[in-house]
Amino acid sequence: MTSAADAGPATPPASGPCFLEAGDTALIVEFGRKIDRHASALVLDLAARLEAARIAGIVEMVPTFRSLMVHYDPMRLTAGELKAAIAPLLQGLEANERAGRKWLLPACYDPSLGLDLLEVAERTKLSVEEVVRIHSATVFHIYMLGFLPGFPYMGDLPPALHLPRRQSPRVRVPQGAVSIAMSMSCIYVLESPGGWHVLSNTPALLWDPRRENAGLLAAGDKVQFEPISLSEYQTLRARAESGEWVPEAQAAGASA
Amino acid sequence: MTAALRVVAPGLLTTVQDRGRIGHQSLGVPVSGAMDLVAFEAANAIVGNPPGTEAFEVAYQGPTFAVETGSLRVAYVGGEAPIEWVARSGETRRLPPLQSIRLAAGDLLRIGALSGSAIGYLAIEGGIDVPPFLGSRATLTRGGIGGYRGRALAAGDLVSLRRAEAPVRDEVRLASLDLSTPKRFRVVMGPQADYFTPEAIATLLSATYTITPATDRMGMRLDGAKLQHDPALGFDIVSDGIAPGTIQVPGNGLPIILLADRQTTGGYPKIATVISADLPALGRLRPGGHVAFEKVSVEEAQALYRVMMREMGRLADRLEPVPPEVRIDLDQLYSRNLVSGVVDAQR
Numbered sequence: 001m002t003s004a005a006d007a008g009p010a011t012p013p014a015s016g017p018c019f020l021e022a023g024d025t026a027l028i029v030e031f032g033r034k035i036d037r038h039a040s041a042l043v044l045d046l047a048a049r050l051e052a053a054r055i056a057g058i059v060e061m062v063p064t065f066r067s068l069m070v071h072y073d074p075m076r077l078t079a080g081e082l083k084a085a086i087a088p089l090l091q092g093l094e095a096n097e098r099a100g101r102k103w104l105l106p107a108c109y110d111p112s113l114g115l116d117l118l119e120v121a122e123r124t125k126l127s128v129e130e131v132v133r134i135h136s137a138t139v140f141h142i143y144m145l146g147f148l149p150g151f152p153y154m155g156d157l158p159p160a161l162h163l164p165r166r167q168s169p170r171v172r173v174p175q176g177a178v179s180i181a182m183s184m185s186c187i188y189v190l191e192s193p194g195g196w197h198v199l200s201n202t203p204a205l206l207w208d209p210r211r212e213n214a215g216l217l218a219a220g221d222k223v224q225f226e227p228i229s230l231s232e233y234q235t236l237r238a239r240a241e242s243g244e245w246v247p248e249a250q251a252a253g254a255s256a
Numbered sequence: 257m258t259a260a261l262r263v264v265a266p267g268l269l270t271t272v273q274d275r276g277r278i279g280h281q282s283l284g285v286p287v288s289g290a291m292d293l294v295a296f297e298a299a300n301a302i303v304g305n306p307p308g309t310e311a312f313e314v315a316y317q318g319p320t321f322a323v324e325t326g327s328l329r330v331a332y333v334g335g336e337a338p339i340e341w342v343a344r345s346g347e348t349r350r351l352p353p354l355q356s357i358r359l360a361a362g363d364l365l366r367i368g369a370l371s372g373s374a375i376g377y378l379a380i381e382g383g384i385d386v387p388p389f390l391g392s393r394a395t396l397t398r399g400g401i402g403g404y405r406g407r408a409l410a411a412g413d414l415v416s417l418r419r420a421e422a423p424v425r426d427e428v429r430l431a432s433l434d435l436s437t438p439k440r441f442r443v444v445m446g447p448q449a450d451y452f453t454p455e456a457i458a459t460l461l462s463a464t465y466t467i468t469p470a471t472d473r474m475g476m477r478l479d480g481a482k483l484q485h486d487p488a489l490g491f492d493i494v495s496d497g498i499a500p501g502t503i504q505v506p507g508n509g510l511p512i513i514l515l516a517d518r519q520t521t522g523g524y525p526k527i528a529t530v531i532s533a534d535l536p537a538l539g540r541l542r543p544g545g546h547v548a549f550e551k552v553s554v555e556e557a558q559a560l561y562r563v564m565m566r567e568m569g570r571l572a573d574r575l576e577p578v579p580p581e582v583r584i585d586l587d588q589l590y591s592r593n594l595v596s597g598v599v600d601a602q603r
Contacts, residue, residue: 023530146521
């Protein structure tokens with residue numbers, strides 16, 4: 001039990017984040033209802049504060065685009081106690097995106113791997129070179145991981161490349177496919193069905209259950225893609241599959 | 257060498273499960289784990305395992321195992337099923353649930369079709385020797401992780417156990433275990449109840465839904481009265497976290513209850529969440545079955561959860577020696593119907 005046991009339910013300021021009950025073992029702290037870089041940064045700052053506060057009874061936390069889900073154990077913490085413990089940490093949250101690492105990930109934009117590259121160029125009325133340049137010049141922010149183990153939702157894609165999802169999703173999107181839809185880019189870390197437009201493929205195995213740290217990416221990290229040739233891609237993919245090559249991140253604070 | 261089981265027939269969906277893969281949802285890794293925590297922990301208690309030890313979860317149609325090497329102690333708890341023990345000598349016996357039994361090399365254990373609950377557990381004294389992944393042995397077939405090679409058991413598999421031998425001792429049983437299902441499953445409203453019309457909320461709390469065949473360990477899809485989203489807000493939300501028992505409502509208005517293998521995040525409004533004390537019973541239901549809901553407060557839900565967990569913690573204290581008549585003539589006992597069904601249709 002926390003020291004806040006008798007504080008009762010707490011409500012954050014009306015204009016600020018709000019608490020939403022998600023059953024009796026999870027609580028959502030919601031900062032907004034839209035995809036918003038500022039809200040995302042506040043979510044991640046709260047997650048870091050809660051991590052540091054080591055509140056007994058919090059089982060795990062899941063940051064999303066606009067909210068933090070806190071899974072907890074009602075044997076150790078009631079809903080009221082949890083809210084009372086979180087409320088003071090909502091004061092003075094900072095949105096400076098300082099925590100994330102930066103990943104420079106090689107990606108091959110050859111049309112044999114960038115399955116939708118030509119179609120995206122046509123639909124956005126850009127040249128293929130411009131599509132590649134815009135996508136690979138963007139420093140993406142990982143809002144959250146979900147859908148598949150280690151699958152990053154990254155923003156924000158420059159408006160010139162905004163397209164709705166494909167009308168008919170692919171049954172199999174290849175592992176490593178770097179894709180876009182709406183204001184987001186993503187990486188299919190495992191082969192799966194998917195409806196996003198595939199621009200390129202990264203040889204990096206971002207989710208590899210053979211590794212102790214199976215998933216490399218984390219919410220709050222920054223990602224930029226570095227175009228490579230098909231032969232470089234093949235070499236790196238072979239080295240990744242044999243376990244010889246794993247991409248490394250630049251240290252925290254190196255974000256653009 | 258440890259004891260090992262040969263899968264003679266795999267059953268419909270036999271997987272290794274424990275209490276789930278906790279602590280990796282922020283990476284997008286689902287929790288998984290036992291669908292019916294009460295039956296799972298009872299089976300573990302009967303063979304003397306600590307809570308949370310991995311066990312075989314069986315669904316609808318049980319497996320047949322042959323003991324390849326060593327000896328082992330097992331207990332089955334869950335949906336009522338004919339359980340046959342064919343000894344090496346050829347002698348066949350019907351075994352009651354809720355009781356431990358020692359098997360030796362050459363023996364065969366056959367679990368038939370489950371009635372009542374859709375789910376049962378075969379716990380093994382000492383546990384099952386499969387490698388943990390991210391701290392858990394729970395199988396997530398969709399991700400190919402955990403359990404036996406990341407999948408359900410298949411005929412011919414040879415599954416190693418953690419111990420080589422089970423010592424001979426008096427067997428124990430649980431006299432009874434309540435595996436009934438409630439008439440109404442209790443829910444805490446939200447987190448997005450405000451995305452629905454007042455009529456939709458009233459419908460959720462009064463209608464009876466039918467479980468469709470498109471139901472699995474990930475989610476229970478329901479058919480029945482449609483739940484209308486508030487037209488001003490729609491049904492497409494920015495993805496946020498998903499709790500166990502979440503009732504999400506996609507555009508077609510038909511609720512889906514998210515279960516053990518649920519995705520970590522999702523983009524449909526979530527009208528309510530089934531309370532954790534009622535999740536084990538939810539896991540017992542099968543397609544064609546019915547569910548209805550009633551609202552409780554989060555405080556009530558947490559009090560009910562604590563009661564359930566305390567009762568589970570006392571399972572080991574409730575074990576009793578198997579009475580001599582049960583040891584002597586199980587068949588006669590069955591025919592006299594002294595061991596009644598473990599699952600009642602309704603509480």
